[in-house]
Amino acid sequence: MSYKIFVTGGCRSGKSDYAQGLADRIGKKKVYLATSQALDDEMRARIKSHQEKRGPEWETCEEPIEVVDALKKLAPETDVIMLDCMTLWTTNCLLAEMSDEEILQRANALAQAFVACPVSVVIVSNEVGLGIVPDNKLARRFRDLAGAVNQKIAAAADDVILSVSGIPVAIKGSLPKI
Amino acid sequence: MSYKIFVTGGCRSGKSDYAQGLADRIGKKKVYLATSQALDDEMRARIKSHQEKRGPEWETCEEPIEVVDALKKLAPETDVIMLDCMTLWTTNCLLAEMSDEEILQRANALAQAFVACPVSVVIVSNEVGLGIVPDNKLARRFRDLAGAVNQKIAAAADDVILSVSGIPVAIKGSLPKI
Amino acid sequence: MSYKIFVTGGCRSGKSDYAQGLADRIGKKKVYLATSQALDDEMRARIKSHQEKRGPEWETCEEPIEVVDALKKLAPETDVIMLDCMTLWTTNCLLAEMSDEEILQRANALAQAFVACPVSVVIVSNEVGLGIVPDNKLARRFRDLAGAVNQKIAAAADDVILSVSGIPVAIKGSLPKI
Numbered sequence: 001m002s003y004k005i006f007v008t009g010g011c012r013s014g015k016s017d018y019a020q021g022l023a024d025r026i027g028k029k030k031v032y033l034a035t036s037q038a039l040d041d042e043m044r045a046r047i048k049s050h051q052e053k054r055g056p057e058w059e060t061c062e063e064p065i066e067v068v069d070a071l072k073k074l075a076p077e078t079d080v081i082m083l084d085c086m087t088l089w090t091t092n093c094l095l096a097e098m099s100d101e102e103i104l105q106r107a108n109a110l111a112q113a114f115v116a117c118p119v120s121v122v123i124v125s126n127e128v129g130l131g132i133v134p135d136n137k138l139a140r141r142f143r144d145l146a147g148a149v150n151q152k153i154a155a156a157a158d159d160v161i162l163s164v165s166g167i168p169v170a171i172k173g174s175l176p177k178i
Numbered sequence: 179m180s181y182k183i184f185v186t187g188g189c190r191s192g193k194s195d196y197a198q199g200l201a202d203r204i205g206k207k208k209v210y211l212a213t214s215q216a217l218d219d220e221m222r223a224r225i226k227s228h229q230e231k232r233g234p235e236w237e238t239c240e241e242p243i244e245v246v247d248a249l250k251k252l253a254p255e256t257d258v259i260m261l262d263c264m265t266l267w268t269t270n271c272l273l274a275e276m277s278d279e280e281i282l283q284r285a286n287a288l289a290q291a292f293v294a295c296p297v298s299v300v301i302v303s304n305e306v307g308l309g310i311v312p313d314n315k316l317a318r319r320f321r322d323l324a325g326a327v328n329q330k331i332a333a334a335a336d337d338v339i340l341s342v343s344g345i346p347v348a349i350k351g352s353l354p355k356i
Numbered sequence: 357m358s359y360k361i362f363v364t365g366g367c368r369s370g371k372s373d374y375a376q377g378l379a380d381r382i383g384k385k386k387v388y389l390a391t392s393q394a395l396d397d398e399m400r401a402r403i404k405s406h407q408e409k410r411g412p413e414w415e416t417c418e419e420p421i422e423v424v425d426a427l428k429k430l431a432p433e434t435d436v437i438m439l440d441c442m443t444l445w446t447t448n449c450l451l452a453e454m455s456d457e458e459i460l461q462r463a464n465a466l467a468q469a470f471v472a473c474p475v476s477v478v479i480v481s482n483e484v485g486l487g488i489v490p491d492n493k494l495a496r497r498f499r500d501l502a503g504a505v506n507q508k509i510a511a512a513a514d515d516v517i518l519s520v521s522g523i524p525v526a527i528k529g530s531l532p533k534i
């Protein structure tokens with residue numbers, strides 16, 4: 001049986017810790033598929049500290065944009081893939097100067113690859129649309145896209161978990177009993 | 179039987195689509211009561227594209243502020259009215275230089291008209307108060323008012339639905355089974 | 357029996373009113389433990405108006421930072437303490453130039469004092485992490501800390517209530533039936 005779980009929530013709402021705890025219970029061979037990149041020393045140190053926290057059972061793969069290919073490539077060698085996170089992926093697509101149409105098409109392709117993946121996948125994202133409309137045009141575009149991307153991944157997931165103040169709340173399916 | 183439903187959520191959380199799907203199942207004669215206005219060509223094009231997406235069974239009525247009068251006027255000729263949305267209505271009231279007291283009184287009157295309306299009404303709003311306190315004083319005033327207005331409409335509704343990443347979550351009453 | 361309840365939500369989501377209603381039903385001798393301070397006339401007027409709204413059964417205690425000491429001092433003389441709120445407490449700690457480590461240690465100490473308190477305690481906080489990442493570095497630090505603090509208090513609480521548009525939603529435990 002493979003799990004297809006989407007974990008979303010605000011900043012520091014406990015979503016990554018919850019997602020990682022799920023993955024730890026799902027399987028032994030685990031890949032952390034990071035959309036962040038070690039571009040400078042500070043970032044490298046931060047990523048290293050996160051890796052050590054996850055422990056040696058976790059492999060790390062950095063892929064800022066081509067996450068569909070990464071899922072396909074990683075699946076045969078692993079039990080569970082944790083993709084963290086969609087909002088940074090959306091930012092990376094914007095920085096690569098993709099159009100809204102291309103980003104949404106890629107989100108559709110990811111939703112399909114998520115469903116089709118032969119192993120368990122836990123995807124993490126942020127809710128960024130519950131504050132005041134930002135003044136900045138690019139921030140508004142990002143906010144719209146991040147919301148649209150979340151909808152596509154949530155629609156494809158079996159279970160959708162909203163993390164609030166560290167409390168996981170099942171808003172689709174149920175809290176996975178693993 | 180008439181439904182009194184309040185659908186709220188963040189930006190691009192799927193709330194308007196969900197509300198429209200409810201209205202489509204509630205009745206045949208449907209009015210989209212828009213608080214937005216076609217003030218320029220871009221807005222006109224956007225409104226037209228939304229109208230075409232809703233389909234020919236939907237009539238559209240634009241009313242930025244006097245939504246109580248609009249509900250009363252539209253009810254006799256329709257099965258269901260979708261009022262979209264309260265946050266833009268609050269903005270319109272602020273732009274018309276109303277005091278907080280007047281805006282809250284009008285929100286009370288709308289809550290009463292919502293309950294009293296002989297046909298089904300679905301009201302859409304945004305949650306805008308879950309980010310950082312804005313620097314801008316007007317934005318803080320808007321945020322306070324938008325929250326207070328939402329409370330009044332939610333208190334009057336039979337069902338309150340929070341949409342998160344496109345997933346409707348019943349937080350009062352239940353997901354309408356229509 | 358003592359209640360340990362955490363009430364969180366956005367700005368003007370009805371969380372303080374809900375928390376106060378709980379406290380009113382829990383006991384007779386009630387203390388409102390405010391992290392806000394009457395630093396100017398406007399603030400003094402606002403605090404006075406809130407006091408009058410709560411009624412004469414409520415005592416008010418202002419303590420911007422040393423809330424652990426306050427809980428211990430107040431408990432013997434009271435039935436229920438309402439601590440309002442953690443986000444302002446976090447702000448006060450930042451203004452006092454504490455490090456992140458110190459703030460988080462103090463939050464741990466508060467979580468322990470909350471659990472150990474012999475009388476009922478209702479703690480109120482804000483969700484501030486569901487908007488766009490703020491440009492401002494201090495705002496990002498505040499947002500991260502506020503989220504981490506909320507997680508610690510929520511983990512210690514028996515019941516965690518998220519207030520949305522004035523609707524209380526139990527996300528841990530249940531809506532207290534008092």
